[in-house]
Amino acid sequence: MFEAEATSFQKAGIQVGADQTASEQQLLTEALAPFPVNLRNSALEMARLYSVLFAFENHVRGFIRETLSEAEGSDWLDKLPRKVRDFAEKRQKTAMGDSWLEGEKTDLLGFIDFGHLSQIIVEKWEHFQDVMPSQHWLKQRMDELEKSRNFVAHNRALLPSEYQRMYMYIADWNRVVGL
Incomplete structure (x- = not known):
């Protein structure tokens, strides 16, 4: 109570x-x-950036899920581009086989690569065109974010100018989708 x-x-x-x-x-x-002070300071900067990327990437997944579920119904996952769906299903199957690894394993969209997110939106453009300025706008930002995101995900430090670019592109996305 x-x-x-x-x-x-x-x-x-x-x-x-x-x-x-x-x-x-x-x-x-x-x-x-x-750890040495310089590594601690870099780790804290990267942790902040990772947190923003985590929230952004998972928001994009949720945005896709919500938009396609509303537009195409409960079987929207079955209508994803075949290559993307096969990729995700293979990854999900591997994760299910790793019984010792605990974590979310039921959400197929969680097994899609970052780069696939913009592919899905472009493939299903008719459901996103009223929100997104253009496919070019989307692809440019997502392609550049993916490159920087991969640096962060693989524990390589970025320069502060790259942080600013990532924050700017994420702010662009947030403004467009109304966050």
């Missing part, structure tokens, strides 16, 4: 319980402590 009430207070912006921010910061500080 308390948990149900606490949740409604939290949704209203009222803090209930301990603030975990300080303890999370302490855990991060302890985990990074053995």
